[in-house]
Amino acid sequence: MNDLSSAEDLLIAADHRHMIHPLHHAKDHEKPRVFVSGEGAILRTADGREYIDSLSALWNVHIGHGRKELAAAAAAQMEKLAYASAYAGSTNEPAVRLAEKIVNLAYPNMAAVYFTTGGAESNESAFKFARYHWKRLGKPNKVKVISRRYGYHGVTLAAMSATSLPNYHKMFGPVVPEFLQVAPPYPYRWPGNGDAGVGAADAVEEAILAQGPDTVAAIIAEPIQGSGGVIVPPASYFPRLRQICDKYDVLLIADEVITGFGRTGTWFGLEHEGVQPDLFSFAKGVTSGYLPLGGVAISKTLYDVLQDAPADEKFMHAATYSGHPVCCAVALANIDIIEKEGMVDRARDVGAKFITNLESLLTLPNVGEVRGRGLLAAVELVEDKGSKAPAKGLGAKVVAEAGKRGLLVRLRAAADGPPASGDVLCFSPPLSTPEPILDQIVSILGESIQAAA
Ligand SMILES: Cc1ncc(COP(=O)(O)O)c(C=O)c1O
Numbered sequence: 001m002n003d004l005s006s007a008e009d010l011l012i013a014a015d016h017r018h019m020i021h022p023l024h025h026a027k028d029h030e031k032p033r034v035f036v037s038g039e040g041a042i043l044r045t046a047d048g049r050e051y052i053d054s055l056s057a058l059w060n061v062h063i064g065h066g067r068k069e070l071a072a073a074a075a076a077q078m079e080k081l082a083y084a085s086a087y088a089g090s091t092n093e094p095a096v097r098l099a100e101k102i103v104n105l106a107y108p109n110m111a112a113v114y115f116t117t118g119g120a121e122s123n124e125s126a127f128k129f130a131r132y133h134w135k136r137l138g139k140p141n142k143v144k145v146i147s148r149r150y151g152y153h154g155v156t157l158a159a160m161s162a163t164s165l166p167n168y169h170k171m172f173g174p175v176v177p178e179f180l181q182v183a184p185p186y187p188y189r190w191p192g193n194g195d196a197g198v199g200a201a202d203a204v205e206e207a208i209l210a211q212g213p214d215t216v217a218a219i220i221a222e223p224i225q226g227s228g229g230v231i232v233p234p235a236s237y238f239p240r241l242r243q244i245c246d247k248y249d250v251l252l253i254a255d256e257v258i259t260g261f262g263r264t265g266t267w268f269g270l271e272h273e274g275v276q277p278d279l280f281s282f283a284k285g286v287t288s289g290y291l292p293l294g295g296v297a298i299s300k301t302l303y304d305v306l307q308d309a310p311a312d313e314k315f316m317h318a319a320t321y322s323g324h325p326v327c328c329a330v331a332l333a334n335i336d337i338i339e340k341e342g343m344v345d346r347a348r349d350v351g352a353k354f355i356t357n358l359e360s361l362l363t364l365p366n367v368g369e370v371r372g373r374g375l376l377a378a379v380e381l382v383e384d385k386g387s388k389a390p391a392k393g394l395g396a397k398v399v400a401e402a403g404k405r406g407l408l409v410r411l412r413a414a415a416d417g418p419p420a421s422g423d424v425l426c427f428s429p430p431l432s433t434p435e436p437i438l439d440q441i442v443s444i445l446g447e448s449i450q451a452a453a
């Protein structure tokens with residue numbers, strides 16, 4: 001055992017003694033990879049290995065690892081003003097500039113931004129904005145939140161209740177009251193021959209009518225369902241959903257935590273659909289993960305209602321780190337890089353080629369579907385292409401084979417649904433990933449699927 005490996009072993013032993021991890025399970029953590037450095041789309045571990053990071057870590061490192069400009073922006077801001085409260089009555093320049101920037105980049109109806117430290121907190125804030133809005137307008141019973149199965153919105157209690165992947169509920173139930181779920185627009189798994197977009201939008205209308213429109217505050221929807229398996233809705237879905245929301249006075253919350261900041265080839269995900277949400281949550285790509293930051297942007301209509309509030313209807317929602325100056329300075333530097341290096345257009349153009357290359361894997365017997373948009377893609381595995389019988393367990397073997405070949409791959413394990421679906425391999429490489437590395441992802445993946453099968 002050389003010095004490095006013994007130091008690594010000691011670190012892992014201390015980790016086993018003292019550290020609790022997200023999605024903790026002792027068996028899964030027997031031999032963790034100890035990441036020590038990163039550059040572009042490559043991550044390095046303490047044992048000297050290099051891996052292609054095909055998920056941008058957790059769908060978030062848009063500009064790639066190791067960009068010194070962000071370290072410099074953080075250091076400069078920390079030296080000047082590391083922290084000051086942004087509670088009503090105080091403010092700071094990086095937070096104001098970032099709010100202004102996001103409003104200018106986002107949907108034309110947007111007016112203002114509330115900052116958080118991550119995705120779940122952004123969604124919690126969005127749910128509270130929705131309830132607040134209706135209470136302000138004299139409709140205090142409009143409190144329910146609809147989400148879609150296979151949706152992922154984070155794991156704090158209300159966000160978990162909107163998340164609709166059953167594993168996340170099993171040991172933590174019951175879910176918060178007034179949260180309910182409907183069918184997702186999942187074309188590959190939509191029963192019968194109907195249009196999944198029309199059917200899934202109509203499922204929302206049925207739920208609103210069954211609950212009573214006067215009780216429903218909002219629906220939350222990812223433009224593309226990410227952690228649920230990169231489920232891309234048909235073009236029919238969001239325009240119809242928007243109409244339904246307008247008809248029943250239900251707010252449309254877009255969860256842009258994955259799709260925001262260029263991931264799908266536009267700044268925000270619903271631009272592809274020609275639809276504007278009433279509010280949207282963001283996190284991840286806003287700082288490319290270099291520091292924790294998230295937020296909610298709200299439309300002018302919602303902002304006017306907030307701004308006109310009397311003293312006894314104040315927005316009593318807050319967090320110490322809302323508008324954190326260092327996180328906001330890093331976000332500004334990150335967005336500057338995305339803009340100057342044309343990464344949004346790059347995600348669109350290079351992403352289209354990447355998805356076409358992934359489609360070459362459709363010749364393999366276990367590859368049921370390839371789908372995606374921009375640099376966000378997935379491969380759904382099946383036991384049998386004709387019946388689309390879900391593959392269960394094959395995905396974990398593919399992930400292990402890919403790891404041996406230097407490729408990190410994200411698995412969304414087979415789920416009972418409804419609809420039931422097979423293991424799905426998910427991809428969201430940094431928007432800066434060079435094309436030869438994207439080609440390598442596809443070739444290693446092909447080899448790994450064959451080896452695993
Ligand atoms: C769409 C979506 N919303 C919310 C979240 C939760 O974000 P966080 O882990 O920062 O709380 C995630 C995380 O993956 C996500 O993908």
